[in-house]
Amino acid sequence: AQSVTQLGSHVSVSEGALVLLRCNYSSSVPPYLFWYVQYPNQGLQLLLKYTSAATLVKGINGFEAEFKKSETSFHLTKPSAHMSDAAEYFCAVNPVETGRRALTFGSGTRLQVQP
Amino acid sequence: DGGITQSPKYLFRKEGQNVTLSCEQNLNHDAMYWYRQDPGQGLRLIYYSQIVNDFQKGDIAEGYSVSREKKESFPLTVTSAQKNPTAFYLCASSMPGQHNGYTFGSGTRLTVV
Numbered sequence: 001a002q003s004v005t006q007l008g009s010h011v012s013v014s015e016g017a018l019v020l021l022r023c024n025y026s027s028s029v030p031p032y033l034f035w036y037v038q039y040p041n042q043g044l045q046l047l048l049k050y051t052s053a054a055t056l057v058k059g060i061n062g063f064e065a066e067f068k069k070s071e072t073s074f075h076l077t078k079p080s081a082h083m084s085d086a087a088e089y090f091c092a093v094n095p096v097e098t099g100r101r102a103l104t105f106g107s108g109t110r111l112q113v114q115p
Numbered sequence: 116d117g118g119i120t121q122s123p124k125y126l127f128r129k130e131g132q133n134v135t136l137s138c139e140q141n142l143n144h145d146a147m148y149w150y151r152q153d154p155g156q157g158l159r160l161i162y163y164s165q166i167v168n169d170f171q172k173g174d175i176a177e178g179y180s181v182s183r184e185k186k187e188s189f190p191l192t193v194t195s196a197q198k199n200p201t202a203f204y205l206c207a208s209s210m211p212g213q214h215n216g217y218t219f220g221s222g223t224r225l226t227v228v
Contacts, residue, residue: 094213
């Protein structure tokens with residue numbers, strides 16, 4: 001079954017530093033991939049998605065992600081972290097080759113931003 | 116404004132009781148989903164529905180039931196058969212198509228006392 005793996009359950013960066021959150025997928029066919037953000041006690045908000053139109057995807061709040069088929073990765077980056085970026089981030093996959101028609105989520109990465 | 120509403124935000128249940136979580140959307144989305152969130156485990160799919168009067172089990176459907184009698188509503192019942200029901204429950208909706216992202220509700224935190 002298709003899945004996603006998020007490396008690092010916690011990531012801490014300084015304000016102004018590069019943010020890099022890692023996501024790898026397992027699929028023989030490039031799937032649809034998504035990044036979501038969750039603030040405490042709230043639902044998830046879509047940051048960006050990959051749907052095969054372009055490998056570099058720009059999202060909201062200055063985030064972007066690059067789809068790399070050779071590495072089966074879809075890492076999320078932001079050049080300069082802001083205190084308001086502190087949240088939990090989830091990578092998700094919607095596979096194209098199975099009958100399952102619902103997202104599978106990774107276990108999440110909690111981002112801390114230090115002043 | 117269009118959106119997806121979950122109620123209540125907090126819910127307490129005694130062991131052995133069934134409880135129903137509400138999820139309503141006015142986005143005219145065809146598909147709706149229920150996920151359970153536990154610390155460190157991400158979101159796990161309970162049930163989903165692509166169309167009215169039809170739904171499919173997800174990865175952890177045991178002890179849960181759903182109905183989809185109206186396009187706007189997808190209530191989740193947590194039955195007494197669910198052995199560990201304390202969790203954060205999230206409802207979502209989307210347009211048809213695997214490329215579409217989901218709109219999430221703000222969640223219901225269920226605690227069994």
